[in-house]
Amino acid sequence: MLRGQLRKQGTTARRSTGEGRPQHMVVFAVAGKRMAARTEEIAGVVSWTGAIPVPSETPFVTSLVRQQEGCLPVFDLAAKFKQPIREGESLCLVVKHVDGPLAIRIDAEVPSLQTVPRSSLQCHIGDDPDCAGVYVAGGEQLPIINLATLGVSSSRQAG
Amino acid sequence: MGLRRSQAVTLISGEAIRFLVTLIGRSSIAFPAQWVRGIVMPTAVGGDGLVTWANVSYEHSDLAERLKLASHGRSAETRVVLYGHDDQGKSFEVDKVLGLVDVERTLIHPLPPHFRGGERDRVLGFFADKDSVALIANPFWVLDLPNRKQALDLFALRLSAHGPGETDVRLQLPVARLDAVAVGQVG
Numbered sequence: 001m002l003r004g005q006l007r008k009q010g011t012t013a014r015r016s017t018g019e020g021r022p023q024h025m026v027v028f029a030v031a032g033k034r035m036a037a038r039t040e041e042i043a044g045v046v047s048w049t050g051a052i053p054v055p056s057e058t059p060f061v062t063s064l065v066r067q068q069e070g071c072l073p074v075f076d077l078a079a080k081f082k083q084p085i086r087e088g089e090s091l092c093l094v095v096k097h098v099d100g101p102l103a104i105r106i107d108a109e110v111p112s113l114q115t116v117p118r119s120s121l122q123c124h125i126g127d128d129p130d131c132a133g134v135y136v137a138g139g140e141q142l143p144i145i146n147l148a149t150l151g152v153s154s155s156r157q158a159g
Numbered sequence: 160m161g162l163r164r165s166q167a168v169t170l171i172s173g174e175a176i177r178f179l180v181t182l183i184g185r186s187s188i189a190f191p192a193q194w195v196r197g198i199v200m201p202t203a204v205g206g207d208g209l210v211t212w213a214n215v216s217y218e219h220s221d222l223a224e225r226l227k228l229a230s231h232g233r234s235a236e237t238r239v240v241l242y243g244h245d246d247q248g249k250s251f252e253v254d255k256v257l258g259l260v261d262v263e264r265t266l267i268h269p270l271p272p273h274f275r276g277g278e279r280d281r282v283l284g285f286f287a288d289k290d291s292v293a294l295i296a297n298p299f300w301v302l303d304l305p306n307r308k309q310a311l312d313l314f315a316l317r318l319s320a321h322g323p324g325e326t327d328v329r330l331q332l333p334v335a336r337l338d339a340v341a342v343g344q345v346g
Binding site: 052053054055056057058061064066069070071072073075097099100102151 | 185186187226227228268270271272273274275276277278281282285287291292294
């Protein structure tokens, strides 16, 4: 089979992978909306200490948050999904982003670690490069977020 | 770690930058202090939009709007900063002047690369206190001067000539503590 055909197969609109090792996923919620991400893209979860606004033109990157001795940029996932932010307790999901550590404000429910068969993951290439597909859990479809490259493609498109 | 204590660190390497720290809305904005020529009351702004001080006229600009920050509006603590370099001068309002602070170069961080837009021209970076963060306004952008790389190098000073806690006599400002700045809830 030609390489081009292989590439085309890899980017079909939707595919299921029922074979291979199970995938470790983290399920968390942002402003009430549940979503999932691959565990290897997450560095940790710490308490949310409040963000410092930065006058920014970068889509969804508009603040910094204190962490230990430094500051991390914050990606506003709630704004991306047009979810009204809920006041009150929150947690900070620290992401292993390609540009360096990135913080995301998530709901106070502690994220759950789930080992799932790959057949429950539906990978697709859609309009949103920040979404890798969906994870079907108990009849619920959770978007799988590409945390490691979050905002990279959309910034380039906007720029 | 407070900023006062960071001054002691400064004495080790002997290189720091002195900032005038202000509040605009909920944001703490710092300006390299060497280009601060004065701080006056808002009443000093003339009807022609100029502030004249020591026979020099400063064009008044809305820095809060340029930075896309929501100012708290005029209050008893509002001040007008006169900022200039060579023949280029501007004045702008800030909601509050917190004071001067000397910050060790190693404690000044650039904006993370995740920030990709025009903010990189406006904000050079930040420094942090225990509870808050001051964003460093790009002095070249403030004055509409051509941008330059490593802009803060121009403002580096050797603090061995200054004692810890020393204030700028010309401006008679206290050393700023950013503890006064509340950390907001955004994002």
